[in-house]
Amino acid sequence: MTLNIVYTSSARSRPGVTANLTEWLDVHMSFRWRTRAQLYRMISVRMRQNASVDRILRMYSRQQKRRRRSSVPRLLDSVLRRMTEQGLPFAEALRPYIPDDEYMMILSGERAGDIGSAMDLVCDIKTRTGRIMRAARSAAFQPLMYIVVLFIYLYAMAKMVIPSLLHGVPGQHAASTSQDVLVFAANLATGANAFIILGSLIATVVAVWLSLPRLTGPLRVVLERMPPWSIYRNIQGYIWISSFIALVRAGMTDTDALAHQMQGASPWLAERLGAILARLGPRGMSLPEAMEDSGLAFPSPEVIDDIEASWGGKGAYGRLLESSKMWADEIELSTLAQAAAIKSFATTLMMLLAGALIVASNNIGSNMGGGQPM
Template sequence: MALNLNLPFGLHIDIASMMLQYRKIRFNAGKRIKVYEMLESLTSQGNSINDALALVYEITSEDGKKPNKLLAYITKDWYDQIRGTVPLSDAVAEWVPARERMAISASGKTGNIAAALRDVIFIMKGEQDIKSAIKGALKEPAMYLVMSFALYYVFATDVIPQFKTILPEDKWGGLPYVALWLSEHLAQTFIPAVFIMIFIIIAIIFSIPRWTGRIRVTFDNIPPWSVYRILIGGSFLLTYSSLKRSGVSDNNILTLLTKGASPWLMERIMATRHILALGNKNLGDALYESGLEFPSKDTTIVLRAYARNPSTFDEKLEIVGREWLKDGVQKTQNTISTLGVIIQLFFYGVIAFFGAVLSLLELQLMTQN
């Protein structure tokens, strides 16, 4: 039964819905990995997914004493759905991202839930490694960027106004004039710049899973779009490998992977499926000829070679998927490190600019005196 809080003017708050959203926020990657690892351990020992979920619920609810604890509540929800013949990938849909659901969906065809969960855990830990790499690599550049803006603010609001009181504005030229203009237009430039930066960040986040087309292919080589391509590409390869190993046809695999796919991934799946439908093409050929460079152009070239031997292709696909995620962490670290150097040089440039301004102003004052 829904719990509603009625407010004036006909407004009401659905408390049950708010609690659900709160639980979803709390069910972060770390907690999801914990659940997946427990389920993987139990199913790999021969337990059915129903029994595994029942055991996990029993453990996380402390023998049923605390059924509303986060992990207990969620595993109970999954258990109730699966008991009603709902596939695991559909049962978890409300609680996990599409890429995790995509990997879990392989278990419905292979019957090997433990293997599917191992793939999910591997993908998620790869994602955590990438996020950790980004956070670690961005700390210093972020500090330099903040210091650059702080230096600009101090000069614009304190240093330059003091010089204005002792040096007429018509005596300002070159770099000092630029600094004077920046000081006088601080409110008109700094605040809009902050809002523009916030807008750009929101636009980028919105575009990551949605932006399609040929221009996006180029941007897929640049963070943060490249990070998304790494994660989705690895998930795609590992899931495809698992389904291929179970004997599912290429067309059926691609159909399964469209479920819950983002517009970006959907574009790549549909292009690949269209080329495969023309006949006499394998997965490597289709990914290459799509021109979308998914997961990457080099990877599609390798897959074209591996696909010539269908008997080992599923195994090679898994190896490529795992190597792809591992290499992605290193590539992300290298890219962020390069960005850090650029921002550091920008900071030194800001220092050099204002240092030159001070020197020129002091020289101008000495000349005037």
Template structure:
């Protein structure tokens, strides 16, 4: 039985396609890659793709019916509708790639489509799951490496805020601030910085710079970008992460049966303007008769890094080229993790020293303040 939302949309004569979120696509891939054979007929329970979709749609509806709150919220209603639309299209003879429509990401569409054309849909689904896991690991490594420095920055500001908002005003009550000297004056200056307009101005500058950088990372392709990709943070980190993610995706596309020129064209079409600008001269070089490694070196964009180009060059003649460069990409992920951890530890250490310095300033400032105030009282 079709979901009520799907039946109601069908009555109007036009069915609006509902997108299926990644978490549901992931579950379908997880189920299907273990139950489908190479001919899409089951080797572990004789399941066909359409039957797997039917079972998953029913399970979504059953989950919504499992409690009163779920029945009211209908958490899985849209997902069940989307799966029902895919199920109907597959049952009507459409390919899985076509049936999924805009739900698929460009990467998924390329890999799944290639897998269907070569009658290796289960393997393609497995590749998508593995690639998403690896790309997720790369993103997580980058984000987690920034967490420790951010925590220290917040701790430093919080400490200065307490200093300026509570500690200094208490001492000002019995000893005027204009008489503070030495470390006490330094402590007073830090407190004014923390409670004045400077943090707000710094925050505005930081937000503007962050927005500009976030916009520029995937879009800026003009003069100076090659230099920035080599020497300027965070552009060099972006290039490093992007080239590793690109190599992983490229290897998976090759494994799914896509030829190198087509794989590069797919990645250019659906990638960022920056990635497309890096891949275009490589693809053009291959079209012109160069090998992949020579095309990369001839592009003179610094993408990918020289070490990766040499690793690709040494494996180009292998019959298992895709598997070998995937192994290279996996090793690069391990190096990336170590590099990000080292960077995080370095910045964390620097900021920890700054935090300790602020604590020392507070201690020395209080000592000077106590001495000055005692001297002032003794002079009466």
């Protein structure tokens, strides 16, 4: 018989900024991952020493108070009240203050009677995804930094160097190719051109950022063959399937788990979960068949192949949980490789542009010394 998980009306979503400003600030500014990770590790260790959850929460709250921190103790007091006064289990009491993926894994551990292992799993997954995210941010930051440096260099050249160079070439009436190159490059960083280029760049970055959780349809599937959409798909796919496995192992059916995860999911994720759900129940497909038949390549083509290879029989979801660690390693290596390729391309392009400007400047300097245009 399948265990159905019933969610009470007391289980709230994460607080919104307009609902309770103090609580919102506590959650988003103080109860961040580093703080939660310390709490999770303490729970993992102490519960193996037969300490109760409420005792551990009070212990961590006292530690925070000794450091003169009030936000986290205030949240933990709220969690304890929800557990004692409303009779909620730990996962439900903590639910408003943590991301959904953490809640699902803690819920799984609580249902299985092993919260300590669930805490270890949360920390492991978050650590892995954190490394992947840092690699992805690094890949995006370096090209943007190069562009900013190049614009500053061109702006300084346009304001301080080019006027003296252009007026310092004796006997030259026609502009040389080097002068044309420098003037053109400098014009890109000054006046209306600078606003147009920088505005377009910012608009492109914002559009790409907004498209990651929102863009759907066939175009999105095509874009996911290249970064940053491929990186986003891999990371979110890993987080999703880890949470999905946790829910199923907690006793929820796969269709109920997908329906639950679709609540509050981004348009991009909802499209993929809806496509899998439509094939699991009505069409009676297995999980890997539903993923393949959807045509959305989610969580990724490689993961779908691995699931299909190990699917079936008793303990299928347990095997998937073990495989997910291997997927995380592969995603991390792939992201690092893509980040290195992007950095290498950006560095090479920056060196070529800087070299061209230096050559042009040297040519003008030679003209000033020799008096002959090039």
